[in-house]
Each structure stands twice: as C-alpha cells, then as structure tokens.
Amino acid sequence: MSFADWKIKTGGAQTPAHGDSRLVLSITRMTIHNGPGMRTLILFKGCPLHCIWCSTPESQKTKPELGVYPMKCIRCGDCIPVCPTKAISLPDGKLTVNRSLCNVCGKCVDVCNAKALEIMGHRMTITQLVTEVKKDEIVYKYSHGGVTISGGEPLFDTEFALNLLKAFKAEGINTGVDTCGEVPWKGLEPTLLYVDFFLWDIKHMDPEQHKKLTGVSNKLILSNAKAVAARNVPLYIRIPLIPGYNDSEENIRATCEFSRGLASVVQVDIMPLHHLGKARYDSLDRMYPIAGLALYSDEAILGIKHIVESYGLKCVIQA
Ligand code: SF4
Ligand code: SF4
Structure with missing residues (x-):
C-alpha cells in the first residue's frame, strides 16, 4: 500500500499509539537534496524547536x-x-472551521472530493515504513541513495528512531538523519551505529540568539555535533539563511569555524530563505511570522558561499 493509499485507508481516524509507531507527515520518493544519491524522505511530526522561519509548521x-x-x-x-x-x-x-470545536476526526476529509481538507499526520508502524521504503531498493542501489528521516525532529522519540534505523539497516538500506540536534545524548548515542550520515542544522552560534529564534539554547546541539564527529559519523552541516536573523558575517564565520573543527564534516549546505511554507501556515490558521522578508539575491548567496569556502569547507547551495 502506498502512503497515499494509507492516508485514504486510515482517513482522519487517529489510530491508537503503539510503541513501534509514530505520526508521519509525508513520504516522498526519489528526492535528491537529502543526502547522497536518490533518497526516500520521511517527515515525522513533532519537534522540540519552534524556529520562527519554520517552513513546515505542520511538523x-x-x-x-x-x-x-x-x-x-x-x-x-x-x-x-x-x-x-x-x-x-x-x-x-x-470554508471555515471552528478549531475549538474540531476534534480532528477526519470525517470531513473523507467526503471532500476537492481536497480542500487534509489530515496532517498519519500513524505508521516500523514495519509499514520499512515496507514502503524498500519499494525503491533498486533506485538506492543504482544511485547510491537510501532513506533520510526528517521532520519535525526524527529523533524526537529516540526509542522509536533507534528501532526504525535498526530495521532499515537489517534490510541493508543506507540511512540519513536530518536533525536539529536537540536530542539527549543518552538517546542519540545508541543510534550512531545505525546512521550512515547526519544532516545537522546549525541555526545560530550565539546561545541567546538561538534561544530567541528557536525556543532553545544551542548548547546541546553543538555539544552533540562534536560528540557525533568524534565518533566519525559523517556530518553535512546545514545553515538556514534568514536575512537579518542569522546571516551576519560574524555568525557565518563563527559557524564555519565550528564546522571545520568537526573531523567528520563532509560539506556545509546553505539553505537560503524561501516562502514556500506560507500556504501551510494559512491552512492551519496560523500567522506566518516572517511574511514580507525579502529573498536573497544570487550575489548575496554567492558571497556567503565564498565565505564558507574560505574556511576550506565544501559548500553547496540547497534549494
Ligand atoms: S471539522 Fe469536523 S469532521 Fe472535520 S475533522 Fe474537525 S471535527 Fe472532524
Ligand atoms: S469542497 Fe470540500 S471543504 Fe468545500 S464544502 Fe465541499 S466537502 Fe466541504
């Protein structure tokens, strides 16, 4: 059964939680920006951060x-x-929904042929996820790809993540984890045996600014990155570039200085601001906090790329 079929079958009904299941937002096949090769991208619901620029508020x-x-x-x-x-x-x-009355039962979604209503988050088990991911094994083989788990925060439930990663590895699937890094080391450390690489967000190097912009300090995120690098697990550092918030030359240089100190760093991805998430804020009746923020010019992005490269780091501009 495909994820689309799964959504239809489960409708909006919230199947009860089990230890081996988690809410999935989407499964996207054959992505090319989430690690090496062609990859199946799984987005999970739930995140310890609330970045003001988040482009997936539904996560x-x-x-x-x-x-x-x-x-x-x-x-x-x-x-x-x-x-x-x-x-x-x-x-x-x-069309108007009174959210204080709505219990997210999904009955309205089932009858709406225009797809004007959608349940965000469908519970799936590890077995179902592995079955879904294995469908593209041939693609992984010939593109040197695999699965990347993301969100939200894929390690938000570390026990579930560990069991899922083990299950992927048992099938010989290459595994990437796209994390914000805000995970207790006690839960993160056991996963390292089953992770081929991390996509690791560094949003700001100043702990106070980080807290102001995301809701948490960066202390655990940075200490975890160092500990993961010390275990030699490949790290793709990801910097979301948000004009006026974290793109000062001082902060970019501090991020580069930190990144080049990580022995296992593969490259630094810079991810310029886009406004593609605005429609999702609208769909949840939430205010989009950075509406109107101007996008980068090509010159500005290239200037930041050159700064990163001046630290001897490979830099890739991610869409
Ligand atoms: S609007 Fe009504 S039918 Fe639709 S999910 Fe909410 S409670 Fe269920
Ligand atoms: S199109 Fe969908 S959301 Fe609109 S009135 Fe019909 S069922 Fe309801």
Whole structure:
C-alpha cells in the first residue's frame, strides 16, 4: 500500500499509539537534496524547536492537525452534515472551521472530493515504513541513495528512531538523519551505529540568539555535533539563511569555524530563505511570522558561499 493509499485507508481516524509507531507527515520518493544519491524522505511530526522561519509548521506539534484550503473548496457543503461537532460552516461561501470545536476526526476529509481538507499526520508502524521504503531498493542501489528521516525532529522519540534505523539497516538500506540536534545524548548515542550520515542544522552560534529564534539554547546541539564527529559519523552541516536573523558575517564565520573543527564534516549546505511554507501556515490558521522578508539575491548567496569556502569547507547551495 502506498502512503497515499494509507492516508485514504486510515482517513482522519487517529489510530491508537503503539510503541513501534509514530505520526508521519509525508513520504516522498526519489528526492535528491537529502543526502547522497536518490533518497526516500520521511517527515515525522513533532519537534522540540519552534524556529520562527519554520517552513513546515505542520511538523511542530505531536498530534494530527486539520489543514484547511478554502481556495480549493467548491462549496458543495458535503462536509457540513458529516461533522460530528458542527465545526464547519460556509459563511459568505468561504470554508471555515471552528478549531475549538474540531476534534480532528477526519470525517470531513473523507467526503471532500476537492481536497480542500487534509489530515496532517498519519500513524505508521516500523514495519509499514520499512515496507514502503524498500519499494525503491533498486533506485538506492543504482544511485547510491537510501532513506533520510526528517521532520519535525526524527529523533524526537529516540526509542522509536533507534528501532526504525535498526530495521532499515537489517534490510541493508543506507540511512540519513536530518536533525536539529536537540536530542539527549543518552538517546542519540545508541543510534550512531545505525546512521550512515547526519544532516545537522546549525541555526545560530550565539546561545541567546538561538534561544530567541528557536525556543532553545544551542548548547546541546553543538555539544552533540562534536560528540557525533568524534565518533566519525559523517556530518553535512546545514545553515538556514534568514536575512537579518542569522546571516551576519560574524555568525557565518563563527559557524564555519565550528564546522571545520568537526573531523567528520563532509560539506556545509546553505539553505537560503524561501516562502514556500506560507500556504501551510494559512491552512492551519496560523500567522506566518516572517511574511514580507525579502529573498536573497544570487550575489548575496554567492558571497556567503565564498565565505564558507574560505574556511576550506565544501559548500553547496540547497534549494
Ligand atoms: S466537502 Fe470540500 S469542497 Fe465541499 S464544502 Fe466541504 S471543504 Fe468545500
Ligand atoms: S475533522 Fe474537525 S471539522 Fe472535520 S469532521 Fe472532524 S471535527 Fe469536523
């Protein structure tokens, strides 16, 4: 069964939690920006950080959420009678959901042929995830790819992550972990045996600024990065570039200085601001905190790339 089929089969129903399952936001096949080769990318729900520039706000909470897309609504009204809590209305023809009434049961999603409603977060077991990922084994073989787990924070539930990574490894699948690094070492350390590489975010080198922008200090993130490097697990450092927030030359240089001190660093990915996540904030009725922030010029991005390279680090601009 594909992930799309799985979503249809489970509808919005929140199947009960088990120790070997976690809420999945999406599974995307044949991605090329999430580590070497072609990779299946799994996004999990739940994150310890709340970055003000987060482009996947639906990944932050640990519960399923209802995404609402009024622009897709054809105003058929089919969703209104099926809603058990009377949360849906069409005032002036505009699809409106009263979130204080909605219990995210998903009954409205099941009847909406226009896909104007969506449950974000479907519980999947390790067995189901491995089955899904194995479908592209041939692609991994010929592209030297594999699976990358991301989110949200893929290590948010370290016991689940450890068992999932073990299961992938048992099938001979190359494993990447895209992490914010805010994970207790006690939970992170056992996973290292089953991780081929990390994509490791460094969002700001100043602990106070980091806390202001993400909700947590960077102390654990940086100490974990050093400890992982000491175990010689390959690290792809990722810097989200947000104009005026973390892109000062001083901060870029401090990040480069830190990165070149990590023995296992493979490259530094710079990830310039985009506004592709705005529609997702809208769908959750949340304010997009950095609306209106200007995008980078090509020259500005290249200037930052040159700074990174001046530290002897390979630098890749990621879309
Ligand atoms: S079922 Fe879908 S298209 Fe019809 S009114 Fe509800 S949200 Fe709109
Ligand atoms: S998900 Fe929310 S809005 Fe949709 S039917 Fe269930 S309670 Fe109503």
